[in-house]
Amino acid sequence: QVQLVESGGGLVQAGGSLRLSCAASGRTFSDLGMGWFRQAPGKEREFLTAISWSGGSTYYAGSVKGRFTISRDDAKNTVYLQMNSLKPEDTAVYVCAAQYHGRCPDYGCFAEVSSYDYWGQGTQVTVSS
Numbered sequence: 739q740v741q742l743v744e745s746g747g748g749l750v751q752a753g754g755s756l757r758l759s760c761a762a763s764g765r766t767f768s769d770l771g772m773g774w775f776r777q778a779p780g781k782e783r784e785f786l787t788a789i790s791w792s793g794g795s796t797y798y799a800g801s802v803k804g805r806f807t808i809s810r811d812d813a814k815n816t817v818y819l820q821m822n823s824l825k826p827e828d829t830a831v832y833v834c835a836a837q838y839h840g841r842c843p844d845y846g847c848f849a850e851v852s853s854y855d856y857w858g859q860g861t862q863v864t865v866s867s
Contacts, residue, residue: 740764740836740856747832747861750824754865758819760834760858767815768792771837773848774808774819776830777860783833788848789817791839797848824865831860 746758762770773788787808788797796808807820817834835854842848 740770742834742836742856742858744832744834744858744861747863749864749866752824752826752865752867754824755820755822756824756863758821758832758834758861758863760817760819762815762817762836767810768812769839771839771842771848772808772810772817773835773837773854774806774817774832775835775851776828776832776863778830781830783851784830785849785851786832787819788842790842797845799849821863824863826865826867828863828865830863832863833860834858 741763742760744760750756771791774786775783776786777783786799786802787806789808789810793810805823810817836856837854842853847853
C-alpha cells in the first residue's frame with residue numbers, strides 16, 4: 739500500500755505561483771512513477787503531468803506545458819508541482835497519483851487515470867481574477 743498526501747494548495751491571484759507537494763509513504767518511493775491530475779466541479783479528472791520512477795522522463799499536457807514543472811526528491815519521498823502564471827481556469831482540486839515503475843512507456847499511458855494504482859485526497863487550488 740502507498741499513502742499519498744498533498745499539500746500547498748490555496749488561494750492565489752491570476753499570474754501568481756504555487757508549489758504543491760505530494761508526500762508518499764508505505765513503499766519505496768523510487769519504485770513509483772508519479773502523476774498530477776486535477777478535477778474541477780462538474781468536469782472529468784484531467785491529466786497534467788507525470789514523472790517516471792527514475793526521474794529521467796517527464797510528460798506534460800498541452801494546457802500546462804511551459805507553466806507547470808514536475809520534479810521529485812527521492813530522499814524526501816516527495817513529488818512537487820511548481821505552478822507559474824496561474825489562470826482562473828486552473829482552479830480545481832489537484833491530486834497526485836502513483837504507479838509501479840515500468841508500467842508506462844509513453845505519454846498516452848501516463849495520461850490515463852487507469853494507469854495509476856494509488857491516489858491522494860487532493861488539495862484545492864483557487865485562482866482569482
